[in-house]
């Protein structure tokens with residue numbers, strides 16, 4: 001009979017593990033609590049935004065009293081209130097081609113909770129170049145997606161989305177809206193996948209993309225494969241260093 | 255129930271969507287939800303319902319907050335150790351949304367009676383048969399959801415659809431649809447199942463989408479697999495049969 005929860009040995013692995021959260025917003029909120037609760041030893045928070053009143057409908061890491069404060073500071077407080085032993089490292093910076101590789105090398109796993117395409121491609125390429133596994137999630141209105149990219153074991157983000165959508169074709173969260181509980185579901189799935197990968201237990205989402213509809217309450221699964229022609233993880237990669245992602249995505253974030 | 259200027263700023267991402275709109279946000283504000291159990295799934299459900307703007311929340315949980323809870327339930331903080339889980343979660347919900355009216359009950363006998371006066375019950379612990387009976391009597395809606403380890407299940411009910419008693423106990427058990435109890439739970443899996451419960455509660459309040467009524471939904475975190483079984487109302491149901 002399998003242990004219902006993480007075994008002492010698996011918890012020991014989690015205690016030695018480190019995870020970098022790109023974004024302390026909707027997706028980062030449940031992840032921060034749930035990784036801390038599971039005893040992940042070191043959690044890095046990368047976000048340069050301040051808490052806004054319109055965030056609170058979904059970003060449960062932040063309290064009403066935190067409006068105006070840096071999200072990373074608010075996030076650290078909540079993690080420590082739940083589990084004071086956690087090491088929380090703050091990176092109140094914009095992730096760029098200049099700082100991403102050095103930052104990623106300090107962590108075992110990267111969790112992408114970003115909200116724009118330029119950052120997603122940057123996170124992807126930096127994960128491939130540093131060999132770091134990535135748990136990826138995205139949300140839009142009532143829908144979301146989750147998967148895991150492990151370099152050398154399956155596809156990367158570019159394998160399934162070779163080119164970014166034309167600038168302006170995908171409305172932002174502010175323009176299109178989002179049901180507040182959606183990032184709670186997608187983020188919690190991401191946290192579970194990160195914990196499994198770090199603890200070395202269970203079947204992960206490598207090669208499997210989950211597509212969720214909150215209105216239908218339905219999760220569909222699509223098989224995804226590595227593209228041998230992929231410019232960053234393919235057989236003959238052409239991207240060997242980080243590029244200008246704003247320009248690659250047409251000059252604007254989504 | 256009108257929206258204040260602050261409400262319009264706070265809930266801007268809801269209000270901009272046609273499925274919610276200002277009208278829907280007013281319905282959420284006018285809604286009352288009882289959350290029974292503030293463990294793995296109930297914690298996540300309660301946090302997101304408060305954040306979404308549910309006007310009145312009642313939290314029921316007679317258990318005292320322990321160290322173990324802090325490893326599996328995210329609506330609590332270490333500084334609340336020794337309080338009831340209901341009181342601990344109440345403090346957290348109010349910090350997120352001070353506009354919500356949040357009541358806490360740690361009285362073990364209060365549960366079925368608390369159902370009356372709430373539009374939706376999110377039940378993650380307690381005597382579910384008694385809750386379902388009270389829900390039927392009050393004409394309310396309910397979402398039953400719970401997590402054991404990293405697996406869990408959920409079912410929604412509104413008047414006229416299959417109730418908890420319509421599903422044979424063995425079938426519920428096979429799917430993992432049980433109240434949370436003493437066993438361990440992974441907080442992240444509680445987040446998955448608890449947010450499903452909160453989503454379904456909001457869909458019932460807003461009357462949008464396809465609810466989890468007549469659908470027994472299950473998640474297994476270790477494999478990241480989801481399963482759904484159709485269920486239907488049974489005339490010989492011990493809880494809703496014969497009405």
Ligand SMILES: [Zn+2]
Nearest residue numbers: 156159230233
């Ligand atoms: Zn690739």
Ligand SMILES: [Zn+2]
Nearest residue numbers: 417420491494
């Ligand atoms: Zn019945």
